[in-house]
Amino acid sequence: MWLSLLGPGAAGRAVGQVIRRAIPDKLVVLTFDDAAVSHATYVAPLLKKYGFGGTFFVCEFREPPFADKTKYMTWAQIQGLQRQGFEVASHTLTHQHVNKLSRPQLGAELDSIEARCRAWGIPRPTTFAYPGYDTAPMATALLPERGYLFARAGGGRAYDPATDHPMLLPSFSIAGTDTAKVLSAIRQAHGGHVVILTVHGVPDVAHDWVTTPPELFEQYLGYLRTHRYRVIALRDLARYVNVPEALRTLPPHYENLK
Template structure:
């Protein structure tokens, strides 16, 4: 293909995920590659803000060029200067940037404004910046690659690759429940169930052959179930919700159709004076991404009375919890922040999303079917006679994203001193009839 389009054969390479081994080295050597860059590992442990070696052509084979510094969100101009100022005659500082910004991989995100500062410093100090394919001009004419000790070394990455995600493992632990949830209520295909369980579709269908219906409906309250994952909860703007955390998401089934549901994301996000402290998926970096810390999924705990609870403890001791209580015609919600950190919290803003992909009468990609006021956020069905409504005690803002589509009545919480707890309450309810619900009439 390259030859047919008169594209020169590549001569440089970057090891994917910074993993390398003798087999890859051999393939590159036999196919005419001249230079290849690996990571800082194994000299430096992954995730540490610590410098790797300079590239020394007398020590390192050109197909195993080490990274001197791998950009992390915590980098600032001072640290960048300390890296590039290490350059020596005959030795190279090798920089590795992943994305500016890197939304999909926030743990290696580089802030665009900081990146501009870095590049400006290189320009002002008159550094010579080259690509791998330009290294050869800086080597002696009689250069011979050294016997690099890592030629026969295999580096497999920062950790062993897990064949199953934590959510898939949790699904397998309660397989009969989750298959009933997915198949009978959410009407997943076997391929979607395979995605959620990690089993091939033929195997999970066979395993489920003798499963029973373990989820019991209660006629005295609306059906609210944990959203199982395996199917993305949005129609569009998927790049804004990568790796959705299922532990923040619940399906609220509509009172007029047992197979239609809206997906509640509680909380989708929490902000305070320090920035974004919690996010129920991957998109923009949280403050923990900058510290190379992660928040793992926790599945909802369901009580005998139908209430659903979940909580997450953040690295600084703050606990975020959600409580959802299904009633006959509505759903009560509570969002709580318990501040066990050493710092008072201010400007605590919640983001609570109601996604409409599973509600066919409400899933048009528009905001024209929504009413967004200071007292309520509502979505109207295509026929105009059904409504999904939501509100919280304290309003931050109401809005909708037509690309998802979704509906928001985002709450604001009171300031929370260290050692204290604050809670805000909300609800979701429904209306059916030719007349608009109270509060939406002209």
């Protein structure tokens, strides 16, 4: 690790420059992928009830087709999320894995989502989620050039702002019924680490293998509230992280992000 090459004083100064303010314990980021219709009909009302923030990474799937509104949100519903104070962010237009795209192709995918947002009066996205958790050096270079602050992958581990590159944020999936695993993940939000949770549909009728049962989702939210976790959107990490300095000094590591 690059910090190990520095003396203890220099390492501390480097971390201090990346961390804008101390990372509090019990800091959790909620992120939601794929524009599932349950995000508007079920998830958003619950988040408002609990007073939690969240980021919704939207795309227009080709299969099952985005036109099927029994499975996916309308853009009016997506606009409604933004008007309620939630973050609407980019998951590419057509859920394309970035390791299979050229730089111009990824640029076109970003352009398309940004154009949809502009047409609906939604602020230009500043965070990104990698479809399929697939990352690529081309993407980690292009996204900051386009003004993106953070990009989320997978990996099943907590985010360490002092060492993890802003374009390669790890997260935990809460899909399935293993509540012990999810609660164990949440409890890792301490000691300068942030827990980022990836959620798909609640339930996910388009992709049932990543569904989260509604009763379990509400159980997780109840746990977060009862135990006084601070639950924010991904963009809000910029309050704690000096993104330009992190981009300049933290090397990207692509392992352990699936």
